[in-house]
Amino acid sequence: MKESEQAACFTIKTPEIFSFTECLWFLDRNYDDCLHQIEAQQLTKAVNAPDSPLLFRLHEENEALCVSILKGRLTIQNELFLKQYIRDYIDLDTPLDAYYRILNNDPRLAYMTETFKGLRMTGLPDLFEALVWSIIGQQINLTFAYRLKRRLVEAYGTKMQHSCGDFYLFPIPEILATATPEDLRPMQFSGNKARYIIGLARLFAEGRLSKEILQHAPNINDRLKLLMDIKGVGIWTANYVLIKSMKEKDCIPYGDAGLINALKQHGIVESRPTQQQIDDFFGRFSGWQSYLVFYLWRSLAVPKY
DNA sequence: AACCAGGCTGCGC
DNA sequence: GCGCAGCATGGT
Numbered sequence: 001m002k003e004s005e006q007a008a009c010f011t012i013k014t015p016e017i018f019s020f021t022e023c024l025w026f027l028d029r030n031y032d033d034c035l036h037q038i039e040a041q042q043l044t045k046a047v048n049a050p051d052s053p054l055l056f057r058l059h060e061e062n063e064a065l066c067v068s069i070l071k072g073r074l075t076i077q078n079e080l081f082l083k084q085y086i087r088d089y090i091d092l093d094t095p096l097d098a099y100y101r102i103l104n105n106d107p108r109l110a111y112m113t114e115t116f117k118g119l120r121m122t123g124l125p126d127l128f129e130a131l132v133w134s135i136i137g138q139q140i141n142l143t144f145a146y147r148l149k150r151r152l153v154e155a156y157g158t159k160m161q162h163s164c165g166d167f168y169l170f171p172i173p174e175i176l177a178t179a180t181p182e183d184l185r186p187m188q189f190s191g192n193k194a195r196y197i198i199g200l201a202r203l204f205a206e207g208r209l210s211k212e213i214l215q216h217a218p219n220i221n222d223r224l225k226l227l228m229d230i231k232g233v234g235i236w237t238a239n240y241v242l243i244k245s246m247k248e249k250d251c252i253p254y255g256d257a258g259l260i261n262a263l264k265q266h267g268i269v270e271s272r273p274t275q276q277q278i279d280d281f282f283g284r285f286s287g288w289q290s291y292l293v294f295y296l297w298r299s300l301a302v303p304k305y
Numbered sequence: 306a307a308c309c310a311g312g313c314t315g316c317g318c
Numbered sequence: 319g320c321g322c323a324g325c326a327t328g329g330t
Contacts (some may be wrong), residue, residue, distance in 0.1 A: 132313080141310040144328050190326040192313075234313050258311050297311075 008069040009081060011061075013202045017096040017119025020060040027122050028222060031072075031142055034150040034162060034168055044070070044123025045086055046160045048126075055160050055167055056082060070162055088247070089164040091120040099288045106284075108266045112295050117304065121294050123135065123244050127211040128204050129170040131243035135196050136189075148263040151187040173204035188284075192225075211245070218246060232286075243290045251287040252282055262296035 014020070021041065028038045036045040054072035058065055067086065072078070086301040087093055100113040123129035136152070137145040156171035156179065176198065184194035203209045209226070217223045223246070227238035236255050242248035253259060254275050263269045268281055285292045 135313095137310090138312040139310060139311090139325095140327065141329055143310095145311080147328090188327070192326070196313085232313065236312055240311070253311075254316095256311050257309080 008074045009067060010074075010083070011064040011066050012083060012092065012260055014060070015062050015092050015095065017100070017118050018092070019119065020065070022116060022119035023090045023122060026119060029301060031146045032150065034153050035170060037165060037167070044164065045166065046169050047082065048169050048172075049081045049085075051075045051078045053158065053160060053169055054078060054082060055162055059087065070164075071160055085125055088123050088125045090122055091247070094120070094291075099291055102285055102288055103292075108268065109292075109295075112299070116295055116298050119295065119298060121243070121247075121291060123247065125245065126170060127209075127214065127241070127245045128173055128200070130241045131200055131227075131233070131237070132170075132176075132197050134240045134244075135193060135200070135232050138193070138232075138237065148187065148189060148193075152184070152189075155183075155187070156252075171201075173201040176201035177205040192232065196230075199231055214246065220250075223248075243293065248290060249287055250282075250295060252278060252289055254278060256293075258297050258300055259293055262299050265299070266296075 019129040022158050024041065024043060027033070027043070029034065036043055038044075040121045041059060045058075046055045049072065052072045052075075057068050057070055060066070067082065074082075095110070096118075103113050104110045109244060124133065132152075133149060133213075136148050146165060153168045154173050157168040158171075159169045160169065168173060179198055179201070181189075181191055181194035181198065183223065184197070185191065189197070200209075209230070214223050217226055220242070221243070224235075224243060227241060228235065229232050233241075236253045239251040239253040240256075243251045243253070260269070260271075260273065263273065263278070263281070264271060269277055282289045282292065
């Protein structure tokens with residue numbers, strides 16, 4: 001192997017208040033996610049980088065994240081892209097101390113700063129992927145949602161083969177735009193999910209929606225409206241996507257079954273809370289509302305809560 | 306077998 | 319703007 005190829009790795013210094021274990025745990029959660037593999041505290045994943053697809057592996061060592069490239073060329077441009085991708089993927093750039101101070105002010109939530117210490121928002125930097133995934137997840141349980149995603153990705157995504165297994169890239173809109181609802185029905189997509197997803201792929205393929213377009217919208221309400229004008233995207237999906245893909249600080253996916261369960265389990269709301277009741281509680285967490293939603297989702301996996 | 310799941314659309318008010 | 323039925327599909 002040539003020296004230049006041996007150098008196909010780099011490190012990223014980890015921030016204060018960071019737990020790689022917590023982040024990996026959330027990414028895994030015992031669900032069958034077809035877009036990454038987590039094993040022995042290592043994450044392996046394929047991404048579409050500007051110069052070529054990359055298969056990378058991430059592990060922690062000496063207060064740094066080590067990124068090694070298993071497949072694909074680590075050009076300068078690809079390295080810049082991957083560095084930023086990882087920073088976005090596990091939200092390395094947000095200092096959490098202010099958030100933890102607010103959590104500690106609420107006796108019902110203070111335990112989170114220890115129990116989930118260092119957990120960072122796991123993002124979906126690819127807007128198209130975030131939208132499709134949220135449509136898949138509407139109104140069905142997560143086990144089934146991950147199964148649907150796997151079928152879609154294996155049928156329309158790009159495979160990267162490696163000695164430790166096959167890794168998939170999420171389907172690009174241009175490919176998915178050629179599918180018909182009849183193609184997706186046998187994979188157990190409902191007719192509506194199939195139509196919504198294909199419509200979305202066409203929107204992206206025709207350049208009528210992109211992350212850039214959304215980023216250029218002047219404010220959060222314009223971004224919500226741009227998203228909710230899409231067939232199949234309601235208030236839940238729009239907020240979910242702004243959290244996961246756009247790092248929006250104060251988004252609440254109203255109606256989210258998991259969120260409401262978590263709020264009930266913490267004694268914060270009664271069943272079937274109104275939007276106003278949820279806003280009243282979240283008001284104190286301005287600047288960290290999205291993060292709080294994320295930590296409440298995390299809490300659902302704790303038996304006590 | 307009923308009720309639930311990281312909802313949405315279309316309708317009537 | 320708000321509430322509600324109807325929908326679609328597997329898990330528990």
